[in-house]
Amino acid sequence: MDPFDDLKKIWQQPVSPPDTVGWEQLRQTNATHSQKLAQTQLWSGIGLALTAVFLATFNELTGIRFTQQTTYVGLYLMALITGGQAVVNLYLYRRLKQIDLAAPVAEHLATWERYYAFRKQLIRINGPVYFLLLNGAFGLYFIEILGRMPLLGRTIALIVYTGWMLYAYFVLGKRTLRREDKRLTEIIGGLRRYQNQLSGE
């Protein structure tokens, strides 16, 4: 008998999937890399879309009336910018969800590489542009709002605002991007190694 057939016999001993795994449990189990990447984009998109709606309807919701046009322009620009960013996030979510998990590895790898290249380009352009535009819009909004405050209050508000924006961009934002990059490079690295093993003989 072929010694490999002995191994096959051992391997093919019947095995049952764990009884405890029901469908509801399966649906709730841990998310994978790609799911985590997609979920991050989905929740960011939803959060930003809700913010945009809130900003656009701020006057109607609160009944507050401003005296300067720049305040309204700033407010609507903020709504537009966050809304635009929500569209970007939801587009990324859609792209991630469209990745065909059942594609052959070479095709699967190519899809991830295309996504990664696109994402890197987007981060390079989209990140700074979003940050600058949003702060520009805030600047317009602050002309009237901060103008009503005494000098000390204005200074404190500006310091807090600037500090938070810098922290959000350079610490929180960069950290999130690093995490995302790590996930993407791990996925691509694994698939590349696999591809090399297949073509290396």
Place this chain on the structure above:
Amino acid sequence: MNASQSIPPFEELYTRFAPRILKLCLGYTGEYAQAQDLMQETFIKAWQHLPAFRGNAEVSTWLYRIAVNTCLNHLRTAKRQVAEPLLEQHMATLADDTGEPDEAVRRLYGCVSQLPETDRLIISLVLDDVPYSEIAQIVGVSEGNLRVKIHRIKQQLVTLFHQHGPL
């Protein structure tokens, strides 16, 4: 082929393929806890992507491809943990009427997990009697190339297995 005619209900897919997918994942990781996670992830993804399955491949090929991609996308930084109680649980699910000692099964999974990643996946499919044409489609190589690889991996696995002594 009409997809609606070719796809069995999901619960049936799970019952039919979960044990095979579990073995594939176990061959890949060599650890039961991780293999179980990967199997579950495979079926979650399959469940989510079932509407996109157009029936242009065998449902088994489709599922195996998802499993292979899931294994390869697996979080490599995750702590590799030997979950002995779970492994024992797995051993308990093996029917004992074949007369094979648990030690042999354990040793076989251990030997498979020592092979390079691609070889692990290929040999797990071979051990499960998946046709070569289907394996070629799953891993994305030509059948001729695959046969050469399989011949080599089989020899390597037999050698590794017997290095640990007779059964």
